[in-house]
Amino acid sequence: MVKKFQxxxxxxxxxxxxxxxxxxxxxxxxxxxxxxxxxxxxxxSHPTRLRVLRALRIKELCVCVLVALMKIKYSKLSYHLKILKKAGLVESEKRKNFLIYRLTGLGRKVLADLERPSEDQGRQL
Known part of the structure; x- marks a missing residue:
């Protein structure tokens, strides 16, 4: 390997x-x-999914509230929730006739890391 670099x-x-x-x-x-x-x-990487994560950071929400809050069709929200769930960022729980979504520990950590100011922020180029 060293020879490769030489x-x-x-x-x-x-x-x-x-x-x-x-x-x-x-x-x-x-x-x-x-x-x-x-x-x-x-x-x-999708703005809708980031907004969903931010909403769920405040409180767990049922799909019907997320649809109204996000102002998108149920089918689109369902698609985005499926991706977030598959990535391990959200989880759901069925309560009677409602599906309630909440952030996982990983989802909370990711949001915190994304929104934490980096060392480069604030530096002048």
Whole structure:
């Protein structure tokens, strides 16, 4: 592996170095399956789904309230909820004739992480 890097014409500063251990870790990391991560990122990438997550952060809600709140058709909301549920961000519970949705622990963590100011925010370019 190190020989692969030695053959490359990398124009890096002479005082910059990478250990074999670090190179092995990086190679292992980039070989990991990304399907789950991509599925997860796609689940949170739609504005409607983000709005649903934000609403559910405040209180668990039945589908009928979400439909009225989001001002979209039931079929569209159902589609978005299915994606969020499959990604593990929301869960549902049937109560009598109502289906109640709430955030999972992962859903709460994701929202908190998304809305936490990053170190780059506020920096001037």
């Amino acid at each position: 053959r490359l014409d990398l124009r890096i500063p002479p005082d910059y170095s990478l250990s074999v251990e670090v190179l092995k870790k990086m190679e292992k990391e980039i070989q990991c399956d990304t399907k789950e991560t991509i599925k997860f990122l796609q689940a949170i």
